[in-house]
Amino acid sequence: QVQLVESGGGVVQPGRSLRLSCAVSGFTFRTSGMQWARQAPGKGLEWVAVIWSDGSEKYYADSVKGRFTISRDNSKNTLYLEINSLRAEDTAVYYCGRFLGGVWYFDLWGRGTLVTVSS
Amino acid sequence: QTVVTQEPSFSVSPGGTVTLTCGLSTGSVSTAYYPSWYQQTPGQAPRTLIYSTNLRSSGVPDRFSGSILGNKAALTITGAQADDESDYYCVLYMGSGIWVFGGGTKLTVL
Numbered sequence: 001q002v003q004l005v006e007s008g009g010g011v012v013q014p015g016r017s018l019r020l021s022c023a024v025s026g027f028t029f030r031t032s033g034m035q036w037a038r039q040a041p042g043k044g045l046e047w048v049a050v051i052w053s054d055g056s057e058k059y060y061a062d063s064v065k066g067r068f069t070i071s072r073d074n075s076k077n078t079l080y081l082e083i084n085s086l087r088a089e090d091t092a093v094y095y096c097g098r099f100l101g102g103v104w105y106f107d108l109w110g111r112g113t114l115v116t117v118s119s
Numbered sequence: 120q121t122v123v124t125q126e127p128s129f130s131v132s133p134g135g136t137v138t139l140t141c142g143l144s145t146g147s148v149s150t151a152y153y154p155s156w157y158q159q160t161p162g163q164a165p166r167t168l169i170y171s172t173n174l175r176s177s178g179v180p181d182r183f184s185g186s187i188l189g190n191k192a193a194l195t196i197t198g199a200q201a202d203d204e205s206d207y208y209c210v211l212y213m214g215s216g217i218w219v220f221g222g223g224t225k226l227t228v229l
């Protein structure tokens with residue numbers, strides 16, 4: 001069955017870096033566009049970044065541009081999100097998901113991984 | 120900066136009908152923004168309900184429907200049930216690989 005499993009979250013000090021992973025199974029990852037969204041505690045969902053199936057295009061929300069990097073390894077069926085210079089406001093549950101081009105929506109979601117930025 | 124607006128909260132009686140809306144600070148929402156809707160209960164991942172304005176995702180009951188009402192996207196729940204009590208988010212595709220979530224609507228069924 002379809003599975004998207006995020007990992008790599010935890011408690012991190014401000015200013016440090018972190019790489020989140022999203023392991024995918026049950027659908028053809030190499031032909032799927034993928035995205036990351038996040039949700040701060042008690043807040044709404046926020047779209048973060050997207051990457052095309054072949055990695056040729058990447059786009060970011062203005063709020064994370066310059067500090068976040070989305071990438072993928074199609075040989076490992078894995079999506080990544082690298083976060084640099086972590087700030088308290090990056091504390092959130094990070095969800096990975098698939099987007100469908102042409103209809104431009106997110107059809108599959110993982111269960112999320114919690115990142116807590118704290119000294 | 121583009122802001123997608125939703126009602127912060129809404130209440131509906133069991134069996135009743137409710138329409139949640141999704142607006143745009145810079146103008147009108149149209150089908151060109153491919154509005155989609157997601158349901159989320161606390162501690163859970165989002166669940167996709169509606170995409171491309173009015174298409175239901177697989178397994179979503181037909182009491183959930185999407186439309187454009189005036190200058191906003193809308194999600195209508197007909198015959199609300201207790202387990203519809205959730206947060207509902209709309210998302211608009213702005214083009215060029217950019218999406219924006221609305222702030223979400225907390226729906227209470229009572």
